[in-house]
Amino acid sequence: xxxxxxxxxxxxxxxxxxxxxxxxxxxxxxxxxxxxxxxxxxxxxxxxxxxxxxxxxxxxxxxxxxxxxxxxxxxxxxxxxxxxxxxxxxxxxxxxxxxxxxxxxxxxxxxxxxxxxxxxxxxxxxxxxxxxxxxxxxxxxxxxxxxxxxxxxxxxxxxxxxxxxxxxxxxxxxxxxxxxxxxxxxxxxxxxxxxxxxxxxxxxxxxxxxxxxxxxxxxxxxxxxxxxxxxxxxxxxxxxxxxxxxxxxxxxxxxxxxxxxxxxxxxxxxxxxxxxxxxxxxxxxxxxxxxxxxxxxxxxxxxxxxxxxxxxxxxxxxxxxxxxxxxxxxxxxxxxxxxxxxxxxxx
Amino acid sequence: xxxxxxxxxxxxxxxxxxxxxxxxxxxxxxxxxxxxxxxxxxxxxxxxxxxxxxxxxxxxxxxxxxxxxxxxxxxxxxxxxxxxxxxxxxxxxxxxxxxxxxxxxxxxxxxxxxxxxxxxxxxxxxxxxxxxxxxxxxxxxxxxxxxxxxxxxxxxxxxxxxxxxxxxxxxxxxxxxxxxxxxxxxxxxxxxxxxxxxxxxxxxxxxxxxxxxxxxxxxxxxxxxxxxxxxxxxxxxxxxxxxxxxxxxxxxxxxxxxxxxxxxxxxxxxxxxxxxxxxxxxxxxxxxxxxxxxxxxxxxxxxxxxxxxxxxxxxxxxxxxxxxxxxxxxxxxxxxxxxxxxxxxxx
Numbered sequence: 112x113x114x115x116x117x118x119x120x121x122x123x124x125x126x127x128x129x130x131x132x133x134x135x136x137x138x139x140x141x142x143x144x145x146x147x148x149x150x151x152x153x154x155x156x157x158x159x160x161x162x163x164x165x166x167x168x169x170x171x172x173x174x175x176x177x178x179x180x181x182x183x184x185x186x187x188x189x190x191x192x193x194x195x196x197x198x199x200x201x202x203x204x205x206x207x208x209x210x211x212x213x214x215x216x217x218x219x220x221x222x223x224x225x226x227x228x229x230x231x232x233x234x235x236x237x238x239x240x241x242x243x244x245x246x247x248x249x250x251x252x253x254x255x256x257x258x259x260x261x262x263x264x265x266x267x268x269x270x271x272x273x274x275x276x277x278x279x280x281x282x283x284x285x286x287x288x289x290x291x292x293x294x295x296x297x298x299x300x301x302x303x304x305x306x307x308x309x310x311x312x313x314x315x316x317x318x319x320x321x322x323x324x325x326x327x328x329x330x331x332x333x334x335x336x337x338x339x340x341x342x343x344x345x346x347x348x349x350x351x352x353x354x355x356x357x358x359x360x361x362x363x364x365x366x367x368x369x370x371x372x373x374x375x376x377x378x379x380x381x382x383x384x385x386x387x388x389x390x391x392x393x394x395x396x397x398x399x400x401x402x403x404x405x406x407x408x409x410x411x412x413x414x415x416x417x418x419x420x421x422x423x424x425x426x427x428x429x430x431x432x433x434x435x436x437x438x439x440x441x442x443x444x445x446x447x448x449x450x451x452x453x454x455x456x457x458x
Numbered sequence: 459x460x461x462x463x464x465x466x467x468x469x470x471x472x473x474x475x476x477x478x479x480x481x482x483x484x485x486x487x488x489x490x491x492x493x494x495x496x497x498x499x500x501x502x503x504x505x506x507x508x509x510x511x512x513x514x515x516x517x518x519x520x521x522x523x524x525x526x527x528x529x530x531x532x533x534x535x536x537x538x539x540x541x542x543x544x545x546x547x548x549x550x551x552x553x554x555x556x557x558x559x560x561x562x563x564x565x566x567x568x569x570x571x572x573x574x575x576x577x578x579x580x581x582x583x584x585x586x587x588x589x590x591x592x593x594x595x596x597x598x599x600x601x602x603x604x605x606x607x608x609x610x611x612x613x614x615x616x617x618x619x620x621x622x623x624x625x626x627x628x629x630x631x632x633x634x635x636x637x638x639x640x641x642x643x644x645x646x647x648x649x650x651x652x653x654x655x656x657x658x659x660x661x662x663x664x665x666x667x668x669x670x671x672x673x674x675x676x677x678x679x680x681x682x683x684x685x686x687x688x689x690x691x692x693x694x695x696x697x698x699x700x701x702x703x704x705x706x707x708x709x710x711x712x713x714x715x716x717x718x719x720x721x722x723x724x725x726x727x728x729x730x731x732x733x734x735x736x737x738x739x740x741x742x743x744x745x746x747x748x749x750x751x752x753x754x755x756x757x758x759x760x761x762x763x764x765x766x767x768x769x770x771x772x773x774x775x776x777x778x779x780x781x782x783x784x785x786x787x788x789x790x791x792x793x794x795x796x797x798x799x800x801x802x803x804x805x
Binding site: 254255256265332334336337345346359364366371451454455 | 601603606609611613614616622636638639640641642643647665681682683684685688689690692696705708711713714718721722795798800801803804
């Protein structure tokens with residue numbers, strides 16, 4: 112039995128308590144800013160945003176009890192959203208004891224001023240090393256929605272990290288009959304794959320909105336356009352993953368992740384509204400309060416591609432869907448999916 | 459303006475009359491065994507199985523008028539189902555004049571007694587050459603359902619063939635503002651990709667049936683299991699495509715094709731029934747009358763993999779989902795998705 116401290120009691124961090132408790136581990140959930148979630152879990156185990164009762168025995172802490180929650184922990188699980196990563200790096204990473212691994216459910220790519228992209232785990236480990244701290248930062252990628260994990264639905268994800276032995280240990284902590292774990296040391300491949308899923312899920316959802324306009328919300332569904340966008344997403348993400356040094360086999364987690372994000376994620380709402388012809392400003396107002404990670408990552412990677420084009424390292428023309436998604440959300444463009452730019456010749 | 463003769467007036471062959479007529483070509487549809495379809499089209503243009511009125515000016519012929527229908531044709535479009543390919547090869551291929559290309563909407567792989575797989579176009583051209591006939595046999599792959607093409611929904615597919623110049627000509631014949639055409643000379647890659655889609659769409663649909671059992675048909679949908687199966691399908695198909703000498707870039711058409719087949723295809727019905735715990739015999743009876751191409755191809759490729767394993771060229775363990783699908787349909791196995799076999803280590 113191990114002690115797992117989850118920093119960030121959001122939906123996914125909390126859902127990880129299901130496989131963890133099913134394996135008999137002690138789970139300590141630390142809320143960062145949402146005191147309500149923690150109070151509710153303490154009262155009767157119910158998680159208000161996940162809308163599920165957590166497994167018996169999950170312990171809930173407020174942030175001011177962090178020290179107590181981290182005492183003797185065997186694993187720190189980073190459960191913040193991608194917007195909370197900076198906070199996590201500043202406040203939690205420095206106090207992780209040497210030899211204690213971190214497993215992050217947050218995914219993302221950082222961009223520097225020159226346009227270079229770096230996966231979160233790599234960036235965080237590099238900066239820690241510069242400070243003289245050695246940290247083993249691993250991450251979860253692959254298709255999973257939190258509430259379905261809490262429903263113990265069959266799920267297959269992947270843990271990535273630099274050390275295969277530690278990855279195996281992490282796998283043994285979380286493996287259950289419903290939570291299936293692949294492993295990879297291809298951190299760039301997996302993290303790039305999962306980082307891109309929201310941007311392209313938005314892209315595919317545009318077709319849902321277009322169909323709503325033409326046939327009505329309860330009208331006949333069409334899948335040719337969604338499939339064309341899906342495939343284009345897989346193609347473009349594959350190019351970015353290659354550029355980031357990732358492997359094609361790891362890139363396949365992107366396809367599953369895109370699939371689940373289209374159907375289970377919040378990004379679909381935004382894509383659908385844009386597909387119905389709303390401007391991004393209008394859509395954002397209609398969705399106020401919903402975290403839209405898709406927006407941040409699409410813009411960041413599109414900007415990086417534009418910068419890389421100037422240096423001759425990437426071509427914007429290879430990413431027509433990403434460019435249009437970014438035009439929609441960053442530059443107030445009107446919807447005009449560049450279908451004909453998807454056409455290619457493969458010799 | 460060209461003359462396009464479509465042999466086989468089924469749903470997809472007939473749907474091709476939409477981009478063809480929109481480009482002003484003469485379209486001649488030849489029915490093979492369904493006289494009703496042809497009579498109806500002659501009466502008022504309505505296609506009873508496609509459930510759409512065909513574009514103005516489409517000419518419909520019975521098989522005994524084949525000679526008239528093929529006279530001066532610039533292109534023969536093969537519109538038979540994969541079960542009709544043998545008939546097409548025997549009866550139509552030999553009378554295609556030299557220099558007139560064939561474009562086939564039928565996809566498939568042939569297996570010989572030794573377990574070698576060959577894409578239809580390659581096999582047909584080879585046998586024609588053995589008879590001393592030179593034929594240019596091209597094929598359509600990628601995500602498209604016939605009724606959505608007839609609804610002029612945005613669609614992106616790929617034509618494959620050996621001659622890039624002829625492919626460009628074919629593209630110019632069918633390109634419209636909604637029918638977008640990529641081209642490839644990677645025939646093995648595209649044909650293998652599209653041949654495998656039904657088998658894996660069946661695999662993904664198993665999760666729909668399992669969910670029906672657990673939550674009821676109108677109950678909460680779950681996508682983690684579907685996504686895990688989707689990804690596994692992409693992974694396994696990628697391996698078969700590589701084995702067949704196809705390129706990874708062409709393989710991406712598989713992802714889009716799998717997506718549209720899951721949602722728009724008949725295979726979903728079979729997969730859902732098997733997922734609900736019906737035996738294949740029971741499911742087949744319930745679906746009597748529906749063409750189940752998925753069954754034929756899954757069995758054929760699974761058998762080929764087993765034969766190839768004996769020769770040390772492929773491993774069954776690399777195709778756990780395909781093997782289980784085949785166990786279900788060919789060997790009356792009980793449903794038991796091998797989730798844990800999907801777990802992998804990518805170094």
